[in-house]
Amino acid sequence: MNILLIALAAILVNNVVLSRFLGICGFLGATKKATSAIGMSLALAFVVIFGGIISYSLYFFILVPLDLEFLRLVAFILVIASLVQFVEMFIKRFVPSLYKSLGIYLPLITTNCVVLTVALDVAAVSGGVPDYTFLTMVVYVFASAVGFGLVTVLFSYIQERLANTPNMPKAFQGPASALLIAGLMAIAFLGFKGMI
């Protein structure tokens, strides 16, 4: 039940986008079309999951025994940058159409806060004991990736509908209305707080 709780909390209650404000650039930038939002979420999910698992292993099996905890930011960001490079090469080779539609947002996954924050989260230690065991860590990274994907894809459908609204005031077109929608979604997601 603990595992279910971790998963639900990460997907719905402490959603990375709506309640922790992470990955806003990709969230606002790559969601004009649902297809690119799905592609972006999948690419990001891959990096989040593997980045989390590798960072966790790196931190607890190499950095902690060597007393090098303070190097964690540098170490994690290098892991993430190489993973993104790998994903980029993979998508370019096998799904070139997706590669074109994601454009700059694909290499920008390196600087997507979701990846680094999830890696830092799983390496958290409170009172000398790691917050996550290996199993709960795997659940947590999967759930975070799903949480990002869920919100991004839902948001992209709303954006697609909104793109054809003729009566929107000029000032609200683009990012302003997108942020207002995100705010309303965040209010809706507040409702899940009572669940746990």
Added chain:
Amino acid sequence: MKKNRIILDGAFKNNSTFILLLGLCPVLATTSGVSSALGMGLAMLAVIIVSNVVVSLIRHLIPNEIRIPVMIVIIATIVTVVEMLMKAYLPDLAANLGVYLSIIVVNCVIFARAESFALKNGVFDSFLDAIGTGLGFILSVLLLALAREVVGTGAVDFKSFINGESLFLLRIFPEQYAISIFVENSGAFIMLGLLIALITYLVPTISTWNENRAKLKAQKALTTNIETEAK
């Protein structure tokens, strides 16, 4: 380029938050109160100054193909240092900012300035650009935090960075009339959306106003010229 132009462009014309819409994660996350917003802004200013100066200093030594990993490592090191210093000297602020302090590493604003300015310009110009961008960031987070805190709690409560005690409290209207959603997460999105709409409305208005004024001035100069010639 004129030196004051660099600072003004960084702060207003290329304002990272409201014009370029870069690095919005810390903007949204740390603006529930004025004091944490100011702390975040100062941390950003410190990191961006050091990163711009360092990148500009070694810009001829960085091979073009691996410039991004090099910059990431430089920025990660600076952030680690800032984080350690803040944990030692400003513990309450560090606890408030939490993970958002560490993820300055992946802030797009710092990357954008290092990549598009510091790699191509001299050390002093990069320093000025960092000051301008940092001040622009501080102004924007303060604006958003002020709007959120005033609407959300009816007061401005400035807390000490060291122990979290309230330094001064300015009550603007009674708390029972406050719309508390604005200090919550969802209010951050809504308030930022409203402010961006306001600014996208104001910017063209101000620039046409400036243009009109310039035209008027030119006309006046012309007429006085004609008058003096006629005399």
